[in-house]
Every structure is written in C-alpha cells, then in structure tokens.
Amino acid sequence: MEFANAEQERVKICLIGNSKLSQIVHSLIPEFEALASITIIDNIFNDAVRAARDLIERQQVDIFISAGANAFYLQDTLPIPVLALKVEQADLIQAVLTARRISPKILLLTYERQEANVELLGLFEGLDLTHHTYSTAEHAKEIFHGLRNDGFGVVIGSSYACDLAEQWGLESVLIYSRESCRNLLRKAIRHAGQYKRQVQQAQLGQFLLEQNPQPQVLTNQDGIVIAWNSAAAQFLGNMSRRRRLDSVLDSKLIEAPSLRAEGLLVGERLCSLNKQPFEVEGERVGFLYSFLPSPQALAQDDGRRLVFQSSRMAEVQNQLSVYGATPGTVLIRGETGTGKELAARQVHVSSANAKGPFVAINCAAIPAELFESELFGYAEGAFTSAKSGGKSGLLESANHGTFFMDEINSLPMPQQAKLLRVLQEREVSPVGARRPISLNIKFVAACNVDLMDEVRAGRFREDLYYRISTFAVHIPPLRERAEDIPLLTSYLMRREGQRYGLEIEPDALIKGVAPVFRRYHWPGNVRQLENVVERLIVSQRLYGSCEAMLDALPRVIPELYAPLSEGENGGHLHHVEQEEIVKALQLFGGNKSMAAEYLGISQTTLWRRLKRLQSGEGYA
Template sequence: MSIGQQVMRVEDILIIAPYSELAKDAVQLRKKTDFKFSLILSESEIPYQQQVNPSTRVVISRGGTAKSLRELLELPVVDVPVTPSDILQAISAVIKCGHKKIAVITPTNILSQTNHTLELSDEVQLIFETDVGGQIADTVKRLIQNEKVEAIIGDRVATQIALQHQVHGHLLKSGEESLLMALETATNVLRAQTRERAQIKEMQSILNVINDGVLTIDPNGIIKVNNNSAKRIFNFAEEDIVGKKYSDCFEDPRLLKVIEEKKEERNLLHTTDNGKKIVVNQIPIYIDSVFQGSVGIYQEISKIQNLELNIRKRLSDRGLIAKNTFDDFVTMNSQMKKVISEARLYAKSEGTVLIYGETGTGKELFAQSIHNASKRHKGPFVSVNCAALNENLLESELFGYVEGAFTGALKGGKSGLFELAHGGSLFLDEIGEISPQFQAKLLRVLQEKEVRRIGADRIIPIDVRIICATNKSLYDLVEDGNFREDLYYRLSTLELDLIPLRYRKEDIIPLSVSFLKTEMEREKRNLSWGDTDVFFPLLNHEWLGNAR
C-alpha cells in the first residue's frame, strides 16, 4: 500500500494554494497519484476559517499564506518547500530577461534566515534576504531604493510590490516535486495523529475502567486528562474541565499547595465540596529533571473501606458467620420473651451490647441473633473467649501482628480479629476476665475506632460493633477496682440479663423436645412418645449448666 492510499478521506488534507499555478500542479498531481485531498485557491476574499472543512485534519500551503494560516487555524500546517532546483530555475529565467542585479526575498518558512550577496559574474549579482519581521513590502522598497535591484524573485506579495515600483517581479514557484514532498509529510502527520488518537482513546478507556479518579495537569496547571470517576467524585458530570486551570476547579489550599510545590504527596485526606471524603495522591512528572506536570489520583474512602471489607471477608472464610437467629429461640417464659423483644430492639441500634448470664444461658446465641437482625448482617461475625487466652495471646489475636513482631510470629504477619470483623460484629465473651492493662488497650480501640498491629507503625481504621458477655457483675468489679469504670460505661450502653433455666422451668420440656428432634435428625434415628408427660422427670433436675 502506498503512502497516498492510506489517506482515506478527501477532506483529511486541504491544500490552500497561494497562486493559481500551484493549484494547477495540485490538480495534475491528484490525477497522476492516489493521494486524496481537497483544494482551494487563497485568492478568495472569504476568510480561511470559513473555507476550511471541520473534518480537515492537516492543511498544506506555502510562504506567507502558510505563516498566516498557523496563526488563524488550530490545525497542523505543512509548508510546500522550495527546492534548490526551483530557485535556480527562477534565477535563470530572470537572467534570461536581461536583469543583472537580482534580489531573492522569501519568508523564513521558505528559506532559513539568510542575508548575503553572491557575485555570479562581473555582471550578475544576487542578493538573498529573508524577511523576519513579516514586512515584505518594506524590504522590497528598501532593496529597490538602496540597492538599485533590477528584479525581485519572491512570493506573490513581494512580486506585486516590485511591479508597483516598475521593477521586474518573478514568482518563486514550488514545482511538482515540492508539492509531492508536502503531501507525503502531511500523510505522515495524519498517521501520527491517528496513532496519537488511538493511544489517547486506549488510555481514556483504561482510565474510565478505574474506580479511582484521575486528573493530569500540565506544567502551567492546566487540566489535560480526567476520567469518569473524577467527574463523579468531584461532581463534574455535566462539565468538561479539560483545558481549565486546576486552581479554578479546586479551592482547597492544601491541594493547590501540593500542585505548586511540585512534590509527591501521598495519602492526603480531603473532603470535597459535595461532602465526600477522599484520599489524594499527587505524583509529579519529571523528565530529564524538568517538571512536566503531575498526575492526581483520588480515592473515595467509602470505596476503600468496602474493598477492604470484601478482602477481609474473603480472608475470613473460616466460618466467621453468625448461624443463629431469633427464630431459633425456644421459650414459653414471659420474662424470656421480654428479653428477646429487647434484643430485637437492640439489633436496630449501633450501640455496644453487654449480655449478662450464667454459663449455658445462651449469651452467644443472643449475640449472633442480634448481629443477624442488624444492618451488619452481611458482614462477618467474629467471636473470641477472653478467658481462654492469656493477655499476650489475646492481644495478638485481637489486634494482629506484623512479621517478626515477636518470636514465633507467622511469616507475613496476621490480621487481628478486629480487622476481620470490620463492617460486622465482634463478640467478646467473658469480658470480665481481661486484665486492667488490656482493658486500657481495648478502651483506646473503642474510642479511636482504629487498631495497630503488634510491631507495626500503621494505623488501621475499623468499623466494628462490639457485643460483650460476662457471667460476672462488671459493676461489682468496678466497685472492687478490678475493672475500669470508663470501659464499663463504654460497654454497657445496652444491657441484657438472661434468665437461668431453673427460673423458667416451663421451657425445660420444649427445649428437651427441640434438642431431641435435632439429635434424631443427626443420628438418623426415629423415636416416638405418647405425650410429653414422659419428660416430667426432667423438671426435678437443677440444670446448673442451663440450656447448654
């Protein structure tokens, strides 16, 4: 496939010919090659902006016309070059007309800046002058008056001025070869544009898949790229902020300072104008030690927490779920029904629950039921018996630890139960057994809602509802100085007192029947009885182990 065949549309390339001969050459070239382009002659009085098709991607022109087009259009403009052959042909034509002192005047985009005189012979003198200031008319007049030139070779403007002063003017034309070179250059520009568009489209697609907001800022603080997440986070959904100054879109002085200082800033907490809490990471871009702008990444804290919750859920696929609900309770006792009703109300709250009850009265059953009836029911339910672990082991289990924190620490560290319970509930059984030293650590976690693994320096925020249970009176422990008063009031926001089985004997037979049926299903055996009188002897037992 040739270069020309890759230009698919006529409107992609526009040739604006400053003189009719160039337009004729373009038409002939279009017939002989497979280049596709549109063509207009610049002699029209209609402004260029109105003549250019909106679909045009590259413009080709020459001389002063090309320079003007660069100022008027936001499109790449390719110059039709002037070859040495073109210059020699023009000089030869003027000499044949009998002129001896000849000036070649061109804009800087035809010949690079040059001002010198060349003696071809004793009779023929050439003056080359490049117009830098854009005042070709003044240059022509000066050469005619001061240098007494007999002929002017240049663009259309220069030759017209020469003729007005009765001096021979010869148009410096670009031949077919020059026009062909310009078309090849324009085609290469089109290819580069296509590659750039594809890269931008690919990058934009990638950015729009990312949940984090992304903004890129150039060295002047102008926003160059933004993704859909950034629009959503900052509520720019209906507004295009590309091309605007960063300082016009964001007023927070800390964000502006980060941009101004051109330094890396990570994990900066920020609240947007629409109330969203985000984490900002601003990364400067330096190329060869020169600042080229920066990239800002904006993460919604709520999404980070949800992601962390999902990760924790996957990590805690070890049965950290609450299996029981209020429907699992078997009771005929009016007081027990009242306790269950209270627990149902507590489930709707976020307050800490303290459950009192003897061993076997169903404290964890209540804890699980409260969790499953709460808005946290989709989160994890984590249970730990505080009396079963010594202080150091309990601390490592609840708070977790990093690798090397102590002898025997697992490689890679371990997540604590507070972390695993994030977004759910943590049941602390036998809370009255923890030491005063550990009580202080637990109080801090409840107050700050954050934990730090043993041996770590990073704080981990947590969102956990605490449900505690004890068979001791925490109030009495406070009175005796064995339990912190501030922790007691922190834990006892909502209280439940469970009734021992011996005080609700009407539940003994229903519970026995329920448990017996469960065992029959597990053992795949079938027992039958005439009536429940067969269970009456159970009523005479004290049942110190309660329902368990």
C-alpha cells in the first residue's frame, strides 16, 4: 500500500559535507529542483551529528548523503539512511592526471574504511605517489605534520584532506567528480522514496495496532517481535524488536499455530490470549498475539499538585506544559523543597508519553558501582551474582514513559559520560547484553544548584549540560512568591484535614497564621510549609479552639519564632507582630476591635500582645 500524495513525492535530502564537496553539490541543486529539496550542512563529525539530529527531530530530512570519514561516522550514528559517496576508479584516475600536471610527487590521503583501488595507478610512468589512510580527523593532521618535509607538491583526497593541504600551503585535487556527485543525488532520490514508503507502511501497521485498546504483539514466522501497540508496551514491558516472546509466554504457546487460552499468568496479571496466524496472499508470514488482561485497580492520586496564584508560577506552569510537549530533555532547577518532582510530573502529563510510566530516581542515592546495573539492567550471567534471567534496568522500566533524574548534579563524572551516551543514542545496552534496547523516553532532570557553576568548577560535563538544558525551567523559592502562601496553606490544610479525618476551620486558622507565615523566610520552601501545616492540623487536637491554637503557635511551631540572628534580642514573632499590629491599628485609626478582627485574633489576645510588645518581652 502506498500513499501517493503529490506533496510527499518531493524527497528531502541533506548533504553533510564541507568545502569543495559542498560547492559541487550546491551547483547541482537546480538540476533536481522538481524531485528533491536539497539542504547542505557544512560541518564534520560531532558538529555534523548535532546538526543532523536537529533536522531529524524537526522531520526536515528523508535521507543524508556524505563522503569520506563523515559518511561512515554518520552511518554509525544516525537512525535514518546515510548514503556514502564512493571513490570511483575513473574519478581516481582523473584526479591523478590532474595532480600530475601540478607536481609528480603526489600524496593520496583517504579514509581507512573507504575503498580506493590504487593498484592501477602503478601503470603511470614517472609518477611518485604515496598513499596514506587516516582513521580520525586528528590522525589526518598527524599525517600531514609527519610528512611536511617530504617534498609533496600536491595532495589528492576528500574535502577535509584538501582543506588540510591548503592549510599547509600545498596544492590539492578533490578525489570526487561532479558526475559522481550527480549520480549520488540520483541514488539518494531513489533510496529516499523507498525509505519513505517503508516508513509509511510501518506507520500504517502501527496505526492499525493502536486502534485496539488491548495489548497486541505482531511477530514474524520465527516468533521474533516486529511490532506492538502502546497497550502491549505497558502490559508486557521491555518491548523491543528482534526479541522473542518466550520470556513472557510458555514455549508451547509460541509453537502453537493458533490458539485461545484463558487464565494465563503474565507477570503478575491474569489474562486471556488469542493467537492468530497472519497471512499475506495466502502465505503465513507471522502471528498476531492479542491479550485481554484482568482488571487492575489503579493507584490513587495522592492529590499532590502545583498550587499557586502568582504570575511567576503561572509562567512556570506554561513552560512545563510547552516544554513537556517537545521530545527534548527538560531541566528543572530550584531550591530543595520547591516541588521539582511535581513539576516533572507536569512535564510527564504534557508529553506524548503521558500514558506511560513515570519513573523517578535520586542520582545521589545510587552508588557509583551499581549505576550501570540499576539504570541499564544486566543480562543473565553478566557477573557472578547476576540474577538468573537477568534484570531490567530503570531505563527499560521507563520506556514509553518519563524518566526523572533528581539531583543530577550529584552524578560522578564517569556516570555522567554514560548518561550522555544514553541521551544521545536513545538506546541502552544492559550489562553483558549483545544488543542495545531502543528507548522512547521523555527525560527530565532536576538540580538544586547552578549547573553552569558546576561546569566551570569541573564537576559537571559541559556536553551533558548543553544536552539537558535546552528546555530549562527555574522554580522560584517560596519567599519570592509570598502571594502563593495563603492559597498553598489553604490547600494543604484541607488536604491534611481529610487525610487525618479531622474537622478544621481553615479560614480562621489561615487568617491567624498569615502574618507569621508571610514574614517567615521558608528556607525549606513548600516542603517545610507542608510539614508545618501537618503539625498544626494534628496539634489542633491538643487545644479546644482555633483561638487557643493560635495563642499556642510559638510552642507548636517554634522555628518560625526563632531569633533572626545569634545574639539578637527578641524572636521573629516580636518583629512580625510589632509591624503587623502597628499596621492594623493605623489602618483602622486605632480601633482595636477592627484591628483584632483583621489580624484574626480576639480583642483580649490583641490587648495581651500589645502589653507584651510595649514591655519588650519576647515570645520564644
């Protein structure tokens, strides 16, 4: 089946090259205008991969073309086809003839994995040709450095080799011809069309699988998994192509040509299974496994969420939603207790993987020696104490969901390098396993320090920082959004009241604690506020009324009344109440009854506190 849409017939080709090769391909673009949109990226190696991945993420490319070491490097790294420009025999001969007119002493420099048949060049008389191969860009520079005094008059090679030659003041000849580049573009157009059709067919199959809300898995004739829907990924976990279902199902079920079975235990869930042969033009090519799991109680939401009314937190909420909808990693920065995990869950809810699992780890809590086995998992027999059958890692358990890494700044440097590779390759290799597992994960990281300061101090990798900080969100501390404290307090009081089954008077209690809460600096942020509110709700049992409770605040939450600094006379309450009471009296023209009502205390309590304030007594 083909989707013959006119707007899709024009393929998108990207050349990753540099210098002379880019110039040749650029001159050929008008010839292929009707068939292809051709983009040129003038970069090599790591820079080229970064640019290529950006195009892939934006779906702006169907196929890449390149040459020399760049082509092989991209083929090893990118998930979509990369065609390499070959060194044709005719091109090599023509390059030698051109170079001989410049100088008889020629250096031929090619990439070590690139085929170059140089034996025929021995037929040329009066030719002093030396052939060297290089493995990396640095190796190529070393070759030039070592041969700088050997008297070479001209260099033949790729664009990169020609650029190096010019840097050394040598003449150069590009090993590729215009006709070879033209043929490469023709081949790329054909391959891109085939690749697009394959992708369309695969996506059609996936679309059809997703129409069934129950877990479905498609295998080939040999029982190798080739496709599955998201329900199967959630039910079976650890789904990957080229694996067999014998780790999930009994071998008798896999060998059966078709079956209907009830009461199967898969993992910890009972289910029924319907297995049907899948045929194409009367020939069996595979099997469709359809599972019907037994009902399962869903974990109840504990009600924890971001609560705010400030414009700063509204902006944070918008950032979490917008950045969460992208495929990129989100970095959440904020002090301890500001709600970074709740923010990460908001990112998860906004992501394309919202229906998948949310797996959270504290990077500071994982011992360095267990990092790989915990995150990546391990294959059976990977090490002496390895569990029989191996073990899935945390990254596998987060597949098709979100993986939240708290305190990422605490990762040691070796573990940072391993994590960087996972983020770059989007796959994980369990310890001792031969094949990697593809990952479809929304990554979220969090830290309570400035990571750029850690980079400058040499404690955090710069490349990892730039990998995770594309979408950065800063959660302000509670003291910088004091307008959120009343709403947060109300929300927490009602939540804790329901949790402990207590009837409370939140409005009166909030009004009474507001002056103290508003002036306190909350070093522990929202987490500290949660603890204080919980203590207040439970402690209310000790006092018969809200008014008595408020009078006892300095004894129930003494940390909020601690001195501002060592040796300073009076506690925090003294400063808070003096300012609040004076403001209230001024506001109501000295009317103590109205001031007491505004402050949420009785007239008797106001009179008592005024007396203590006038006498200079504290409340600790």
